[in-house]
Amino acid sequence: MPILKIARMERSVKSMQIRNDWILNESMTNSFPFSLKEGETFFATMKEKLSNHEAIVTIKGQDVRVHFQGEIPNEEQFAVKIIGIKDHVLQVQAVPKTVAKEAATGSLPVSELEKAEQILLAQGIRLSKEEKAILKRFFEKAKGTLNEKLETIQALANKKLEVTELHLQSIHEALHGEPFGEVLTQLADHLDLLPHLQSSKENNRDFVDTGKRMFNSQTETDLDEKKMFHSQTETDLLEKDQSISQKDRILAGAEATNGQQTELPYWNEEWARSIPVQAKDIIVKTVTEKLSQAALDFKKLQIEMNKKLENAALLLNRGQALARQQAKQFVEAVIHTLDRAILQGEFMLFTDMKTEKQMLQASAKLAEAKQLLTEGKPSDALKIVNEVKNLLGGLRFQPADVKVKHFVSALHLNEQETTPKQQLLSQLAKTLTLPLGEEVSARNTFEQFRQLGFHHEKDVSRALLFKQPAIEPQNIKALLMKLSQGEPGMIVQQAEHALANMTGQQLLSKFETNQHTQTMFYQLPLLMQGKIETVNIYLNSRNDGGKLDWENCSLYFLLDTEKYGKIGILLQALERNLKLTIKTNNVKLTEALKSLTEMAKENLEAIGYNVKGITFAKMNEQEEQETVAETTKTKETNSEKGYDWTV
Numbered sequence: 001m002p003i004l005k006i007a008r009m010e011r012s013v014k015s016m017q018i019r020n021d022w023i024l025n026e027s028m029t030n031s032f033p034f035s036l037k038e039g040e041t042f043f044a045t046m047k048e049k050l051s052n053h054e055a056i057v058t059i060k061g062q063d064v065r066v067h068f069q070g071e072i073p074n075e076e077q078f079a080v081k082i083i084g085i086k087d088h089v090l091q092v093q094a095v096p097k098t099v100a101k102e103a104a105t106g107s108l109p110v111s112e113l114e115k116a117e118q119i120l121l122a123q124g125i126r127l128s129k130e131e132k133a134i135l136k137r138f139f140e141k142a143k144g145t146l147n148e149k150l151e152t153i154q155a156l157a158n159k160k161l162e163v164t165e166l167h168l169q170s171i172h173e174a175l176h177g178e179p180f181g182e183v184l185t186q187l188a189d190h191l192d193l194l195p196h197l198q199s200s201k202e203n204n205r206d207f208v209d210t211g212k213r214m215f216n217s218q219t220e221t222d223l224d225e226k227k228m229f230h231s232q233t234e235t236d237l238l239e240k241d242q243s244i245s246q247k248d249r250i251l252a253g254a255e256a257t258n259g260q261q262t263e264l265p266y267w268n269e270e271w272a273r274s275i276p277v278q279a280k281d282i283i284v285k286t287v288t289e290k291l292s293q294a295a296l297d298f299k300k301l302q303i304e305m306n307k308k309l310e311n312a313a314l315l316l317n318r319g320q321a322l323a324r325q326q327a328k329q330f331v332e333a334v335i336h337t338l339d340r341a342i343l344q345g346e347f348m349l350f351t352d353m354k355t356e357k358q359m360l361q362a363s364a365k366l367a368e369a370k371q372l373l374t375e376g377k378p379s380d381a382l383k384i385v386n387e388v389k390n391l392l393g394g395l396r397f398q399p400a401d402v403k404v405k406h407f408v409s410a411l412h413l414n415e416q417e418t419t420p421k422q423q424l425l426s427q428l429a430k431t432l433t434l435p436l437g438e439e440v441s442a443r444n445t446f447e448q449f450r451q452l453g454f455h456h457e458k459d460v461s462r463a464l465l466f467k468q469p470a471i472e473p474q475n476i477k478a479l480l481m482k483l484s485q486g487e488p489g490m491i492v493q494q495a496e497h498a499l500a501n502m503t504g505q506q507l508l509s510k511f512e513t514n515q516h517t518q519t520m521f522y523q524l525p526l527l528m529q530g531k532i533e534t535v536n537i538y539l540n541s542r543n544d545g546g547k548l549d550w551e552n553c554s555l556y557f558l559l560d561t562e563k564y565g566k567i568g569i570l571l572q573a574l575e576r577n578l579k580l581t582i583k584t585n586n587v588k589l590t591e592a593l594k595s596l597t598e599m600a601k602e603n604l605e606a607i608g609y610n611v612k613g614i615t616f617a618k619m620n621e622q623e624e625q626e627t628v629a630e631t632t633k634t635k636e637t638n639s640e641k642g643y644d645w646t647v
Helices: 002-031 097-102 112-121 129-141 146-158 165-176 180-190 194-198 200-209 220-225 234-238 240-255 277-318 321-344 353-374 378-393 401-416 420-432 442-452 456-465 476-484 490-508 587-594 597-606 621-631
Strands: 041-049 054-059 062-068 077-086 089-095 517-528 531-543 548-561 565-574 577-584 610-617 635-638 643-646
Touching (some): 129 146, 165 517, 180 194, 180 490, 277 321, 277 378, 277 401, 353 378, 353 442, 353 597, 420 517, 442 476, 476 490, 577 597, 597 610
Parallel strands (some): 062 089
Antiparallel strands (some): 041 054, 041 077, 077 089, 517 531, 531 548, 548 565
């Protein structure tokens, strides 16, 4: 009898133990979106420390609250062993690296594919069988070291991109392939374009030097007297009869081209005689309409911003909390309007640099007013609003001579280009060299990216969305797509190579609306001393309501030249306070650049930055390699003073 009781007790204890284990595993399964077993070891990434023993970590792509038995690891990535669950909180223990490597559970990455899977899981990307097969082929066929391939996968994971052969190939090409400038050089060499590109600067200089013969040289006063560019008041512009007379002037200008001397600004019959009559008619009509419409658009923009700023000033004068909030919305609307106009307004293609700088300055000042309203300083904000209102009201649309000349020249050349080879030569010459006589500005830099084709898909989709006429985009990417569709051969291969590089850059620069920090990477080709060089651009910025935050960002330019060696320029902005670091090992270049620092400071302060210092440093090869690697795994830390980004 006692033996029977003991046997029953043993069965009862075992039953309770099994039941408890089942309850533990069931609660762990129900509490978490993936299965967990006591004793298992997993690869984890630190997301946020909550206390000395609790933290939020990412396991299998899911954020999990855990309690550490012992100290929390200092590393960003580490291994943890599942101890159990208590009060719905997972109990874990950090596993030493040596033990983790010897773990026989198979949960830790011990092969190339498993390492890649863990990187993707940490970003919430789960792989299907097909995607695992794609990764396997990528490791087998892609050129480069294991670390380079893992960096490619990390970059893809950071951008939350789908695992496809195109994505992997393109990103790997952009990060670890030949520089974009070198790829374009090889293509241009096979198409026999290099000699023509090398002489494009001389042609450009001749064009600018003979500009006085090609166009009437006129002062700002002369332009104001021309009937196309009357300085009109807001009331005059809104009156119907003035709008009609403006249209009449456009038509009259177009009709005057048939063998008669025109009264158009920037037009000279001596130069025009070298252009066929049909081309001349088209060019005169196009330039007339473009400049006339630009003048109207600019004035309408002024009226729109003036009304919003007046409303903001009226609301701020009331001194009520609700009125201040409404005033802030008007200020934000004007900032948005200004930024959109600078990057998308047609008139910005013709206006002079002074006007563009004043518009950038106005945007920066309004950003300051917005911050003052947030801090509860309405009187200071009102002062800035009135200052900006006067600044914008005093602007006049003034087409820059050199911009109009280049616009006319481009129109004439487009008439003569028929083959993709001719179009590519013209596009490369226009994109790789800044036209002489033009200053570097925000808008022409943006247009350079557009001409390269980094906005190709966006421009095509916008045209379809607004049902615009089907005009073939004129950019380098569009022309590369044409060349890649030719007969199989070296040119087709090189065009495809260049396209993969560009696509990779676009993927790495994809804007993530749900991410707090944005990273971008571009390779900008430039023609220097007859050679196509590549400037690598690394950008980290805060996401400011769906756009890059220029007040808080880090921008790094890296150029490897044959003559001067590597040159790095690092700009770090925090709450509009800017630090500029120039890295080079060339002593002569350092001395030459030091003489330009004061000019650089003035230009940066003119567009709203407070330059806190310009320093020079030696170029460290190891640091630069780390900089490139860090681009694919940007870290963000939050502090009381602001934001800090590691580029």
